[in-house]
Amino acid sequence: MSAELDILIDKKFLLDLPVYQPGKPIEEVQREHKLKAVIKLASNENALGPSPKAVEAIKQSLKTIHRYPDGGAYYLKHRLAKKLGVGASSIILGNGSDELIVLTLRALIGGGDEVIVATPTFLIYEIAARACGATVVSVPLRHLRYDLPAIRRMVTAKTKIIFLANPDNPTGTYVTKEEVDALLDRLPPHVLVYFDEAYFEFVEERNYPNGLHYLARHPVMVTRSFSKAYGLAGLRIGYGVADARLISCLERLREPFNVNLLAQVAALAALDDHRHLAQTRKLVREGKRYLYRKFQELGLRYIPSATNFVLLDVGRDSHAVSQALLKLGVIVRDMTVWKLHQYLRVTIGTRAENERFVKALKKTLLRSSDKE
Numbered sequence: 001m002s003a004e005l006d007i008l009i010d011k012k013f014l015l016d017l018p019v020y021q022p023g024k025p026i027e028e029v030q031r032e033h034k035l036k037a038v039i040k041l042a043s044n045e046n047a048l049g050p051s052p053k054a055v056e057a058i059k060q061s062l063k064t065i066h067r068y069p070d071g072g073a074y075y076l077k078h079r080l081a082k083k084l085g086v087g088a089s090s091i092i093l094g095n096g097s098d099e100l101i102v103l104t105l106r107a108l109i110g111g112g113d114e115v116i117v118a119t120p121t122f123l124i125y126e127i128a129a130r131a132c133g134a135t136v137v138s139v140p141l142r143h144l145r146y147d148l149p150a151i152r153r154m155v156t157a158k159t160k161i162i163f164l165a166n167p168d169n170p171t172g173t174y175v176t177k178e179e180v181d182a183l184l185d186r187l188p189p190h191v192l193v194y195f196d197e198a199y200f201e202f203v204e205e206r207n208y209p210n211g212l213h214y215l216a217r218h219p220v221m222v223t224r225s226f227s228k229a230y231g232l233a234g235l236r237i238g239y240g241v242a243d244a245r246l247i248s249c250l251e252r253l254r255e256p257f258n259v260n261l262l263a264q265v266a267a268l269a270a271l272d273d274h275r276h277l278a279q280t281r282k283l284v285r286e287g288k289r290y291l292y293r294k295f296q297e298l299g300l301r302y303i304p305s306a307t308n309f310v311l312l313d314v315g316r317d318s319h320a321v322s323q324a325l326l327k328l329g330v331i332v333r334d335m336t337v338w339k340l341h342q343y344l345r346v347t348i349g350t351r352a353e354n355e356r357f358v359k360a361l362k363k364t365l366l367r368s369s370d371k372e
């Protein structure tokens with residue numbers, strides 16, 4: 001680095017932050033492995049595709065993209081407010097729910113404040129918290145689930161935020177209503193609980209707590225995404241719900257047009273596409289059942305999931321397995337970065353994609369057993 005830049009970049013800790021590694025794009029694998037038919041089951045996207053109503057709404061709006069979007073997203077906010085039973089001033093929209101994680105941290109964190117995250121969990125919490133100068137306190141998962149009593153024990157006078165991915169990524173596990181109630185009973189009011197509910201729409205378990213039900217009881221932020229069940233990952237849109245005073249802080253921090261015009265109309269249409277959502281849930285439910293059965297036949301341990309992906313213990317170096325799968329045109333997520341060295345995370349695909357993945361997995365495991 002030149003001397004000038006060295007002076008300019010005085011936040012040297014930024015250079016030490018881990019870089020978020022997204023799932024490999026299909027085109028990259030096609031190019032690198034000279035393959036035509038590649039399937040991606042690596043980023044927990046919706047295998048069914050986007051809501052047809054959202055696509056139609058986008059088509060209708062294309063002729064107005066020379067205009068700036070509505071910075072306040074009036075229609076979408078009011079539609080969400082009605083659906084969720086909260087005031088529109090308690091809702092903020094983000095460029096993906098990712099952006100709301102960053103905005104919440106920027107609003108609340110000053111140097112020396114502590115943020116509690118589980119390890120491993122969704123990586124953005126730690127990266128974004130450290131980027132804001134927070135001290136990150138990591139609490140290991142217990143049997144691949146959030147350990148809320150252990151998290152409670154780490155709370156100090158400096159703790160500002162506890163991040164709770166519910167359900168969690170990459171494990172697919174969730175914390176129960178009983179566990180959250182017990183945490184909140186003992187939590188001082190200066191700590192915000194951040195319920196990241198990106199996979200909310202997939203959860204069918206009865207004892208799963210809806211973060212919105214805690215709004216009146218404790219400072220919470222609840223975020224959800226249009227990237228998963230609604231199939232709009234490429235448009236980047238998510239929403240957050242919290243006390244109107246916290247939301248108004250975030251509103252001041254965000255960029256004026258953080259959610260683009262097409263994302264707004266698509267999300268609005270997708271919320272009314274009950275058929276697409278029902279079909280998505282069905283596909284995921286049936287896909288999980290199929291994969292669980294196949295994993296059992298292969299003698300592989302998997303973690304039962306409340307989401308649209310499954311964490312799978314391949315019982316050997318998962319990096320090697322994921323590389324071998326890539327050569328067969330199947331992209332899944334190797335969990336080595338999360339330090340889960342024998343695990344792969346696979347997104348539920350269409351029936352044909354799931355079958356192709358299982359076939360490729362069988363072939364790969366057979367080959368690697370032959371070598372042992």
Ligand SMILES: Cc1ncc(COP(=O)(O)O)c(C=O)c1O
Pocket residue numbers: 043044095096097098099122165167168169196198224225226227233236237238
């Ligand atoms: C737990 C969790 N939170 C948030 C996100 C971000 O979603 P979005 O696309 O809304 O930014 C993801 C995406 O994978 C996730 O797994």
